[in-house]
Amino acid sequence: xxxxxxxxxxxxxxxxxxxxxxxxxxxxxxQSFFWYRQxxxxxxxxxxxxxxxxxxxxGRFTAQLNKASQYVSLLIRDSQPSDSATYLCAVxxxxxxxxxxxxxxxxxxxx
Amino acid sequence: GAVVSxxxxxxxxxxxxxxxxxxxxxxxxxxxxxxYRQFPKQSLMLMATSNEGSKATYEQGVEKDxxxxxxxxxxxxxxxxxxxxxxxxxxxxxxxxxxxxxxxxDTQYFGPGTRLTVL
Numbered sequence: 551x552x553x554x555x556x557x558x559x560x561x562x563x564x565x566x567x568x569x570x571x572x573x574x575x576x577x578x579x580x581q582s583f584f585w586y587r588q589x590x591x592x593x594x595x596x597x598x599x600x601x602x603x604x605x606x607x608x609g610r611f612t613a614q615l616n617k618a619s620q621y622v623s624l625l626i627r628d629s630q631p632s633d634s635a636t637y638l639c640a641v642x643x644x645x646x647x648x649x650x651x652x653x654x655x656x657x658x659x660x661x
Numbered sequence: 662g663a664v665v666s667x668x669x670x671x672x673x674x675x676x677x678x679x680x681x682x683x684x685x686x687x688x689x690x691x692x693x694x695x696x697y698r699q700f701p702k703q704s705l706m707l708m709a710t711s712n713e714g715s716k717a718t719y720e721q722g723v724e725k726d727x728x729x730x731x732x733x734x735x736x737x738x739x740x741x742x743x744x745x746x747x748x749x750x751x752x753x754x755x756x757x758x759x760x761x762x763x764x765x766x767d768t769q770y771f772g773p774g775t776r777l778t779v780l
Binding site: 582584586591592593594595596599638640642648649651652653654 | 663695704705707710752754767768769770771772773774
């Protein structure tokens with residue numbers, strides 16, 4: 551089983567819809583969970599982090615964490631074409647802050 | 662806050678030459694810096710982890726003698742690609758992780774990347 555798994559997509563949603571991106575992880579000891587956005591040809595950019603079970607909202611973005619199910623998700627409300635990118639889920643491992651990245655889900659928001 | 666810079670942003674070199682890439686954390690002290698490589702349409706691949714003042718830890722399959730990493734201070738790490746060949750052409754990205762009490766301790770903040778083309 552891969553440490554961090556994401557559906558590679560592409561996930562296509564119409565403008566204004568809710569995009570739902572999912573991620574599962576294998577290490578029950580993981581404590582920190584991150585979502586990064588990567589535009590084509592650019593480096594990853596941090597969108598959100600979450601440590602506690604439940605939801606965390608920041609503008610149009612909501613991260614959801616369920617440690618019992620080893621599942622973390624990112625919801626993007628009112629999706630815009632500018633949200634079209636690859637979204638990387640990352641999970642902390644170890645005391646040095648090493649992150650294990652999923653391979654990313656490509657999101658396409660159609661006008 | 663939490664800005665990481667890289668220099669140069671792109672470089673073209675001849676086969677057999679060496680190229681140095683700098684990674685700097687501009688507004689926080691980074692105890693740990695990471696170097697990644699990404700080929701077109703592929704996922705990030707971690708090359709090595711470096712802690713200030715100590716030797717880098719390389720991922721399996723990454724040649725430490727070819728990819729020299731130096732992390733001399735809490736704000737600067739360098740990656741030197743020695744005797745570069747066309748197959749080393751890639752997008753090299755660094756990230757930095759800050760001290761506890763700084764910006765979200767175990768978060769990695771990425772530099773903008775360096776695109777290397779070896780002719």
